[in-house]
Amino acid sequence: MAEAHQAVAFQFTVTPDGIDLHMSHQALTEIYLSGVRSWKKRIIGLKNSVITGVYPASPSSWLFVVIAILATMYTRSDPSMGLIAKIQEHLPRDGGVVRKDCQTLVSAVLFSTMLWLLLIFTMRMCLKQLLSYHRWMFEKHGKMSNTTKVWALVRIFSGRKPLLYSYQGSLPNLPVPAIKDTVKRHLESVRPLMDDAEYERMTKLSAEFESSLGKRLHWYLKLKALWATNYVSDWWEEYVYLRGRSPIMVNSNYYGMDFMYVTPTPIQAARAGNSLHAYFLYRRKLNKEELKPTRIPGTLIPLCSAQCERVFNTTRIPGEETDTVQHWQDSDYIAVYHSGRYFRLRMYHAGRLLSPREIEFQIQKILDDPSPPSKGEAKLGALTAGDRIPWAKARMKYFSSGVNKRSLDYIEKAAFFVSLDDDEQGGMADDPTRLDSYAKSLLHGKCFDRWFDKSFTVVYFKNGKMGLNGEHSWADAPVLSHAWQYVLSTDCFQLGYNAEGHCKGEVDASLPQPQKLNWEIPPECEEQISGSLAVAQALADDVDVHVFAFEEFGKGKIKRCRVSPDAFIQLALQLAYYRDQGRFCLTYEASMTRLFKEGRTETVRSCTNESSAFVRALEGGEAADVCRRLFQEASEKHQHLYRMAMTGAGIDRHLFCLYVVSKYLRVESPFLKEVLSEPWRLSTSQTPLQVEMFDIVNYPEYVSCGGGFGPVSASLTKSFNCLNFGLNWKPEINVHFAIGAFISSSHFNSCIYGANKFGAQIRKALRDLLQLLCPNQTELRKTEVKRPEFKKDL
Incomplete structure (x- = not known):
C-alpha cells in the first residue's frame, strides 16, 4: 500500500476537533510539473501546426506581404485592383479622418492576408503536383528529359528547414493501378x-x-x-497484422542488433543509462517535430512521416476477433523487466529528464533488488507471446480491474518496454555462431521476458550488449530503425562513458525508488500463462x-x-x-x-x-x-x-x-x-x-x-x-x-x-x-x- 499512499496528493480525516488535512508537497509538485509539461507540449504542438499548415511558406511571410501591400499603397498605386476599396465599403463606418485611415489599414491587412493564403494554397498545390511526378526515377543517369528539368522546380517549392510533418499536406495519394x-x-x-x-x-x-x-x-x-x-x-x-490470431512473436515482430565489433561498455546498467537517455532525447525531438523529414537518398523528395507518430507510448491491445493499436500522447516512465519482476521507472524528476548517470543508478537499483517475483508474475509476459485469443480472454477476465489492471496499465502506457537480461550475448571474436544465438535471443528471448505487444522492447544483456524487438503493426522497420540508429550514434559519439565504463555526470540523491509492480495472479490465470508459454516455446524451438x-x-x-x-x-x-x-x-x-x-x-x-x-x-x-x-x-x-x-x-x-x-x-x-x-x-x-x-x-x-x-x-x-x-x-x-x-x-x-x-x-x-x-x-x-x-x- 505504500505506493498507493505516495500517489495521493492529500489526505484528510474527520475528527471531533474538525478536519485533519495532510498534504503531500512532493505529490503536488509532481502534479504541477506534469501539468507544465503537458501545456508546453500543447503550445509546441499548436505552434508546429501553424508552421506546418502554411508550409512551404513561413508564418513570418505574412508580415512581408502586408508590408509590401502597404508600401505600394503609399506610392498611390492600388495593387488590389479595387479589392481593398470593396473590403473597406463593408467595414463599419464612423466619420473622421483617423477612422477612415484605420479602415483603409484594416482593409489592406485583410486583403494582404487573403492574398497570402492564396499564395500558400498555390504553392502547396504546385508542390503536390511536383511530388506526384515520378518519371524521373525511370530515366537513365545523365539523360534528363525536359519534363524532368521543369520538375526540378521542386527545389523552389520545397521550402527551408522543414519540420518532420511539413510535407504531409503536399504528398499525393496512392494511385489505384488499372x-x-x-x-x-x-x-x-x-x-x-x-x-x-x-x-x-x-x-x-x-x-x-x-x-x-x-x-x-x-x-x-x-x-x-x-x-x-x-x-x-x-x-x-x-487484416495482415491486427486480425492475425497466431503468435506475433517470430511471426510478425522483428529485431535490431547492436554494433558488431564494439561494445562501448561492459556494464549493463551504464549501457542502459546512455541509451535510454538517448531514446528520450529522440522522443523530445519527435514531439517538437525537430527531426528532419526522411528523403530519398540524394534528392529533396520527402517520404511520408505518418508512421513516426506512434513510435513511443504505443501498445497493441489483444482482442478476440481483432487487436487494436492504442497510442497515448505522453508517458514519463518506462516499464522494466528483470528476473521475473516488473518495475515502473520514472524518467523525469523535478521537471527534467534524468541524466544518463542517474538512469544508470536507477537501473542498478533494479538489478540489485533482491525481492522475489509475485506468484504467477515471473512468466506473465508469455501471454503476449502465445496465441492472441487466449491472451484477449485472460486480459478481460483477470486484468480488467484492481491491482492487476493498474499494473498492466503501467506497462501498456509506458513510453516503451525494457528487458534486463541475465545472459551474455553478441560478440564474434572466437565463435561467430554467437551472432546466431544473439539474434535468436532478440527475436524471442525466453518467450516470457519481452513484452511483445509494446511498440518496441529494448533488451540489455549482462555483458553490455543491447538490441531491440519491434512490434510490426504500428509501423515498418525503417521507422524504428531510424530511432535505433540515432540511439547508437548518440550513445557512443555524444554521451560517452568515463574511464571505468560508467555514464558521465552526477546523481541527485533525492531520486525516488523504482516502483515494483504488484500482481494478484489466480491459479486459473497461471494455467493460461503456462499454456501460452508452451505455444510460444514450441514456436521458438522451431526457428x-x-x-x-x-x-x-x-x-x-x-x-x-x-x-x-x-x-x-x-x-x-x-x-x-x-x-x-x-x-x-x-x-x-x-x-x-x-x-x-x-x-x-x-x-x-x-x-x-x-x-x-x-x-x-x-x-x-x-x-x-x-x-x-x-x-x-x-x-x-x-x-x-x-x-x-x-x-x-x-x-x-x-x-x-x-x-x-x-x-x-x-x-x-x-x-x-x-x-x-x-x-x-x-x-x-x-x-x-x-x-x-x-x-x-x-x-x-x-x-x-x-x-x-x-x-x-x-x-x-x-x-x-x-x-x-x-x-x-x-x-x-x-x-x-x-x-x-x-x-x-x-x-x-x-x-x-x-x-x-x-x-x-x-x-x-x-x-x-x-x-x-x-x-x-x-x-x-x-x-x-x-x-x-x-x-x-x-
Missing part, C-alpha cells in the same frame, strides 16, 4: 514458376477475372480511393537463425561493376536458391510506398523471366559474355519493378485490396483465391543505414549487424519461405545477412540446406557473380575492405 495492368504483370511474375499447362490455366483464370468480377471489385476500390487518404494502409494494418557478415566486398565494389547493389543481391539469392532446390520460387522483396500519404510497403517480385534465364544460363555453362548480357537484362528488369512498386504501380497490394472487397461483397473469385494462396518461399528485406549519423570512414568498427525477422510462412510444412534475410548496406564495409528458417518445414528436412548452410550458398553466389561481372577485381586487396578488430569494450 486492373488490366495488374493482371498482366501478375501473369508475367508467375511464368517462371509454372509449366505450360499451369500457365495456360492461370491465363484463363486471369482473363475471366479481368472481364467480369475484377471490374466490379475495382470500381469499389476506386470509390474508396476518392475519400480515403490511402486505399491500402488501413486494410493492410487490420533456426543464422547471421553473418559477408566481408569480402560491399556496396562500393558492386557499384564499380556498374550494377545496382540491390539487383546484385537479389540475383545472388535467386542463384543460391536455385542451386539449393533445383527450381525457382516466388520471391518477396519489401519496397516502400512512402512517396504517398500514409504509404507503407509494396512487394517486388524478384523472381522474373529475366532472372531465371540468367541463372539457367550461368548454371548451364553458357559463355561469360552471354551470362553478362542476361545479368544486365535481369538487373534492369529488377530495378524497373522496384521503381514501379515505389511509385504505386505494384501488383500485390492492389490484389490484396481486391480480395478484401470481394470478402465484403461475399463473392468468391477463383483467381484471387489462388493468387493470395501462392506461397512466398523466399522473403527478403533491406535495412537502410542513416549515413549522416555515423562516420563509417574514420570509425568503420561502429557498424551495426542490422536486423532481421522470423520466417513468414502461414504454414510450417507447406512451404520453405523461411530463407528470410535483412540487409544493412554500408559503403566499402560489408553486407550483413540474417536468415531465418522453420526447422519443421518439410523443405528444411528434405533439402540439403538449413539457415546456416544456405548462408554458405549465398556467399558462394556473391563470389561467383563478382567473378562473372568483374573478373579483374576478384583478387580483393586487404586495403579495400578492412575488417575491424573485435573489441569487447572501449
